[in-house]
Ligand SMILES: CC(C)[C@H](C(=O)O)[C@@H](O)C(=O)O
């Protein structure tokens with residue numbers, strides 16, 4: 145059997161730096177655990193635009209469709225702020241999500257013990273926090289038509305369309321219920337059914353799938369504004385949250401920030417099974433491209449490394465190896481190693497991106 | 509000159525209880541400060557549906573258009589959850605907002621010193637917090653057409669439309685810049701211009717209004733997901749935030765919850781000037797109808813009382829009297845009086861809704 149294949153897209157800003165550390169981890173698995181990946185690398189985002197005039201070439205898109213998993217760093221930066229909408233770095237990422245049909249975006253919000261003090265929230269509110277947000281990733285207002293800026297009389301009008309079909313809601317609901325069964329068996333679905341018809345349909349379909357297929361899972365519904373409040377007030381009330389693309393964007397970032405572990409949080413975006421049974425998959429850190437610190441060796445590679453751990457778990461059925469990698473990260477944190485983002489104002493000495501990567505490999 | 513007129517719409521749940529305390533305050537101003545209002549009262553929300561089969565009758569709507577200001581309690585409750593979308597309690601509130609054209613929703617997120625401990629955030633993160641969120645309230649995805657649940661082949665499809673015209677954005681931007689000039693002179697505008705064309709137009713128009721009319725105000729732009737993060741991380745970086753209807757719904761609730769003072773926060777919704785120069789206006793607490801504690805005398809009337817203080821300030825040009833009322837609230841808090849929502853688990857004795865209202869009147 146041939147090796148599983150990985151396409152690495154480091155992207156912009158700190159993307160290449162953190163991805164370099166992931167490659168050390170991948171190499172370690174090849175050398176020590178007989179888990180060898182066929183790795184290729186390519187461009188996405190601003191760097192792809194610089195070279196090819198588009199944030200994602202058709203060739204790269206085709207490669208992403210063929211490999212077993214894509215690892216992405218981050219895209220974007222102020223240099224590209226004034227580009228036309230159609231070639232902005234983000235379009236590359238959105239095209240990958242859409243054409244690979246990665247409808248289920250798993251965003252764990254987990255508070256690492258060693259970092260609980262680093263949250264802006266009180267320690268008892270966040271210590272031990274472990275929730276999973278499932279965000280629908282291929283539909284809703286991100287992709288709905290009609291869209292654009294049109295002229296009406298003398299005025300410009302900006303238009304986007306929120307649009308969800310029954311089957312789009314059903315499949316992401318299933319993925320939330322499946323995941324809940326492996327965790328705390330509780331799902332909270334969030335929308336604005338009190339003001340949006342798309343929210344009404346969302347609520348109905350999630351309830352129908354629950355009643356027909358997952359009656360054993362505890363299901364509740366919450367308006368998204370109340371959800372933002374409750375996440376802030378007492379996040380530990382949640383286990384799995386399922387929500388749409390736009391609400392998921394805000395709520396998962398909010399949940400990530402609660403933990404104080406923003407530079408630590410990975411994500412997985414999963415689609416339908418391929419011929420080999422593996423799901424289409426893309427893994428990326430939750431943090432962005434952080435152009436202000438790019439190229440200085442200050443970035444925290446852990447979120448990207450933990451994204452690879454998610455790949456081991458969800459694409460390659462290597463749960464035990466994923467655990468091993470997560471434990472190595474915990475061990476390094478317990479030793480007191482911190483990149484600059486995890487230090488606050490305390491004036492301790494931070495380790496560099498590469499030192500953090502090396503320490504994690506050593507802990508493996 | 510005739511007395512200024514107020515229409516009181518207590519609504520559902522705890523609405524009537526908290527509004528009863530506001531009436532004591534209104535009576536005090538009539539008796540002691542020669543500020544007499546012509547007060548009428550009517551139904552909105554579930555109680556209006558129970559009586560008239562609609563959450564807002566045309567007669568009540570007409571009255572709201574004629575008075576100088578509307579005071580609203582809260583709408584909604586589980587009893588009405590299965591009503592048809594078109595007659596849900598919320599539709600009454602949304603109709604008022606839309607037909608009175610209340611485009612500028614002012615939502616202060618203020619942390620009361622006496623309550624800083626009550627936040628889930630660390631004290632230094634929230635103590636002294638005082639930000640103002642200006643939410644566009646009459647357009648966007650709340651009102652855009654087409655909308656509904658349609659059938660496509662075998663599937664139901666839920667559709668809503670996000671739609672903003674240039675002039676809708678311009679007028680709410682102006683109201684944010686005007687307010688900033690009276691505060692910290694800083695505005696941060698939030699949208700998702702990286703994925704939504706309506707966000708691109710939003711950003712452009714806010715920038716144009718700034719450059720042409722308010723170049724003295726400091727303006728920044730932030731993606732709404734980053735905004736949710738930054739509000740959680742270090743909310744004091746903000747002065748005035750301006751954002752659209754849907755983002756404003758989530759972000760203002762989030763900001764309110766940060767303060768730990770949720771039962772304390774008022775809001776004002778302002779429209780265009782009427783013939784007498786006063787803006788069309790509706791004032792309401794940020795909290796909801798809290799059906800679980802309705803009718804038990806447990807509700808905190810302060811948010812609703814402070815909404816009346818906003819009415820004194822923004823509708824009746826009585827800034828000094830508004831200050832007086834706010835100081836009375838502070839004095840009562842400093843005395844240690846707390847309704848149940850402000851007590852947490854500590855086991856102190858809470859005061860009732862009426863006791864809190866009486867104490868505030870006494871402090872006046
Ligand atoms: C970069 C951007 C297009 C993206 C999004 O809005 O989905 C990001 O915020 C995310 O959450 O992955």
Ligand SMILES: CC(C)[C@H](C(=O)O)[C@@H](O)C(=O)O
Nearest residue numbers: 338339369584598601602757
């Ligand atoms: C009750 C509901 C319709 C309303 C909204 O979504 O605007 C509420 O959440 C608010 O923020 O005033």
